Amino acid sequence: MFEDTIVAPATAMVxxxxxxxxMSGPDSYKIINKIFLKAVVPSGNQVYYGYLIDGKETIDQxxxxxxxxxxxxTGEDIIxxxxxxxxxxxxxxxxxxxxxxxxxxxRGEFSQRAFLNGKLNLVQTDAINDLVNATNDTSxxxxxxxxxxxxxxxxxxxxxxxxxxxxxxxxxxxxxEYDGVGDLTTQELNQRLxxxxxxxxxxxxxxxxxxxxxxxxxxxxxxxxxxxxxxxxNSLMNEDKAIVSEIPGTTRDIVEGKINLGPLTLNIIDxxxxxxxxxxxxxxxxxxxxxxxxxADLVLVVxxxxxxxxxxxxxxxxxIKNKEYLLVLNKIDLPNVNKPNVDKHLVGISALNRDIKAxxxxxxxxxxxxxxxxxxxxxxxxxxxxSLLEKVANxxxxxxxxxxxGFPVDIINVDLHEAWEILGEILGENYEDDLLTxxxxxxxxxx
Numbered sequence: 493m494f495e496d497t498i499v500a501p502a503t504a505m506v507x508x509x510x511x512x513x514x515m516s517g518p519d520s521y522k523i524i525n526k527i528f529l530k531a532v533v534p535s536g537n538q539v540y541y542g543y544l545i546d547g548k549e550t551i552d553q554x555x556x557x558x559x560x561x562x563x564x565x566t567g568e569d570i571i572x573x574x575x576x577x578x579x580x581x582x583x584x585x586x587x588x589x590x591x592x593x594x595x596x597x598x599r600g601e602f603s604q605r606a607f608l609n610g611k612l613n614l615v616q617t618d619a620i621n622d623l624v625n626a627t628n629d630t631s632x633x634x635x636x637x638x639x640x641x642x643x644x645x646x647x648x649x650x651x652x653x654x655x656x657x658x659x660x661x662x663x664x665x666x667x668x669e670y671d672g673v674g675d676l677t678t679q680e681l682n683q684r685l686x687x688x689x690x691x692x693x694x695x696x697x698x699x700x701x702x703x704x705x706x707x708x709x710x711x712x713x714x715x716x717x718x719x720x721x722x723x724x725x726n727s728l729m730n731e732d733k734a735i736v737s738e739i740p741g742t743t744r745d746i747v748e749g750k751i752n753l754g755p756l757t758l759n760i761i762d763x764x765x766x767x768x769x770x771x772x773x774x775x776x777x778x779x780x781x782x783x784x785x786x787x788a789d790l791v792l793v794v795x796x797x798x799x800x801x802x803x804x805x806x807x808x809x810x811x812i813k814n815k816e817y818l819l820v821l822n823k824i825d826l827p828n829v830n831k832p833n834v835d836k837h838l839v840g841i842s843a844l845n846r847d848i849k850a851x852x853x854x855x856x857x858x859x860x861x862x863x864x865x866x867x868x869x870x871x872x873x874x875x876x877x878x879s880l881l882e883k884v885a886n887x888x889x890x891x892x893x894x895x896x897x898g899f900p901v902d903i904i905n906v907d908l909h910e911a912w913e914i915l916g917e918i919l920g921e922n923y924e925d926d927l928l929t930x931x932x933x934x935x936x937x938x939x
Contacts, residue, residue, distance in 0.1 A: 494568065494605060497523060498597035499589045501582060502938035508577035513585055514938055516602055519593050520569040524556065526592045534560045534569060544573070546588050552581050566602055567609030600935025607920060614920030615644040618874050621935050622706060627750075627757040631706045633865040634873060643870040644919070646695075650884075651915040653688055657681065658908050661901045678895060685892040692885045695870065699878045702864055702871035704789055708750065708757035709859060712785060714808065715794035720822035723843035724794060725749060725762040730846070753852060755861045761788070790855070791817040801838060818854055872918075880914050887911035 497517025503510075515523065524532050530542045540556040555574040564570040575585055590596065598604075603620055606612045612620075619638035626632035637643050660681075713721045729749040747762040785791060791812050795801045801819040818837055825842040841848045864871055872878055891907040916922045 494518070497594045498601055498605075499586060499594040500597040500602070500938040501586065502572065503577070505579055505582060506577075507579060511575050511577040511582040513573040513575065513582065513589070514570065514597075514602060515573070515589060515594055516564070516566045516568045516570045516597075516605060517594070518569065520571045521558075523589060523592045523594055524571050527551075527588055528556065532556060532558060532571075534558075536560055537563065544575075544585060544588065546584075551584055551588060552576055554585075562609075562611075565611065566605040567611045568605060597937065598933070599937050600932030600939055603935055603939055604932040613644055615647065615870075615872065615877070615918065617920075617932075618877070620939065622873055624936060624939065626706075627708060628705070628752055628755055630755045630861040630864055631757070631873075634702055634706065634871045637865070637867060637869060638871065638873075643868065646870045647915055647919055650688065650692060651912060651919075653684070654888075654908055654912045654915070657684060658905060658912065661905050661908070682892060682895050685888055685895065689885055689888040689892060692881060692888065695872070696878060696881050696885060698864065698869070699872040699881065702873045703875060703878060705756065705859070705861060705864065706873040708759040709855075710787055710789045711758045711760045711855075712788035712791045713760065713762045713794060714785070714791055714811070715820075716800070719794050719796045720843045721762055721794050722747070724792070724820070724822065724841070724848070725760055727841075727843045727846040727848050728758070728760055753856065756856065756859055758855070785811045785815065788815060790858070791815050792820050792851075793817055794820045794822055796821070796823045816858065818851070818858070820851060877918050880918050884911045884914050887914070 494517060497515060497519040499513065499515040502512040502514040505511075521532055521534050527544050527546065528540070528542055529545060530540060532540055537560065538558045540558065542554070542556075544551040544554055552575045557572040557574065559565070559570040559572075561567060561569045573585060575581055586596075600621075603612070603617045607614065607617050616639050619635045623632060623635035623639065626635055713724055715721050725747060728751055730751075749760045749762075751758050751760065793801065793804070793808060793812065798821060801821060804819075818839055821838065821840045822843050824840040825845055825847070839850050839854050841851050863869065872881065887907040887910045891904045891911075894904050894907070913922065
């Protein structure tokens with residue numbers, strides 16, 4: 493499919509022990525034989541050890557890992573050069589390859605070629621990018637699961653199911669003298685559509701959770717002044733990121749941080765204390781705090797006495813009405829602070845002493861990820877793919893409603909054809925070149 497040969501560093505351009513340079517395309521063996529002291533022959537997957545030269549000058553001692561098409565990542569001939577990891581040496585080798593007929597690859601072009609050569613579908617190529625950018629164990633496991641075709645075949649299975657239903661309906665359109673809908677009765681058709689819609693809706697739900705886990709859970713710290721919100725942020729971050737003071741209104745702007753809990757990543761946001769004030773700057777900070785609630789996945793309502801949590805302020809109640817939240821009683825190390833009763837939302841901590849294990853445990857329970865990382869579980873973490881999947885579910889729902897309302901079968905088929913086409917778009921079986929360029933431009937150089 494491709495007539496040119498591309499090259500790029502597959503490892504970072506920094507001082508390191510070993511650097512890997514990747515070359516893919518029809519002239520890979522021809523180019524390497526111009527600059528390697530030994531003859532490199534396409535014969536399966538092989539490893540060569542020797543020296544790269546530029547005329548009479550020896551450039552480096554290297555190991556070549558050679559993959560003969562079609563048994564390679566891109567489906568083309570690939571040669572990976574393992575050289576010494578100095579930036580100077582790596583650049584000299586890349587320039588040498590360019591001088592002898594290769595061109596510098598675009599971002600994500602190796603993955604793009606793998607897709608276009610039928611080695612991967614779009615769900616799998618997205619999984620590669622997700623794996624590279626994973627910030628927690630769950631994200632990495634989801635990406636690894638999606639990279640395996642045993643999971644992405646579920647989309648193909650839903651597509652095959654739709655195609656079978658469409659074929660049955662079209663038999664009825666072409667041969668109206670048959671009773672029922674093709675080989676299906678109307679009742680059987682309704683049942684199949686109902687079950688398929690449920691399966692796709694379940695995938696949408698779990699994928700939305702996966703997207704949150706992949707991007708990090710937005711955790712907002714909310715509460716009155718001087719209850720220990722900034723101390724909690726510092727304790728979670730294990731550093732003095734926010735200024736802590738006994739003076740009310742110390743935090744006037746948004747303070748952010750990110751932490752990894754193993755299976756989860758938390759994007760933490762500390763806000764100005766909620767209180768009445770005449771200070772205009774502090775008022776702006778308080779208004780920002782209210783606005784941040786909208787984008788929060790989890791709100792930590794912090795107080796330093798139980799009563800403020802049991803009888804929540806009406807304003808705070810309104811803010812967290814439709815949000816996941818935890819009620820955090822701070823300063824439990826002090827003798828005059830009543831300990832919290834057992835409650836699924838309530839947890840006691842001492843932020844100043846960095847005694848927050850109970851809160852971390854609550855968050856880990858709240859966002860249990862075990863169901864996301866099962867080996868046979870497909871989770872789409874790409875917002876575009878999830879949006880397309882919602883359109884599929886909606887089209888199938890329309891078809892189901894139309895069958896139960898007695899619409900003609902050709903009307904029903906329009907929605908089912910649309911659903912079938914969209915599933916193909918998710919896998920990349922029908923695509924636009926401009927869209928592909930946009931997708932793969934997000935990838936690393938050399939991937």
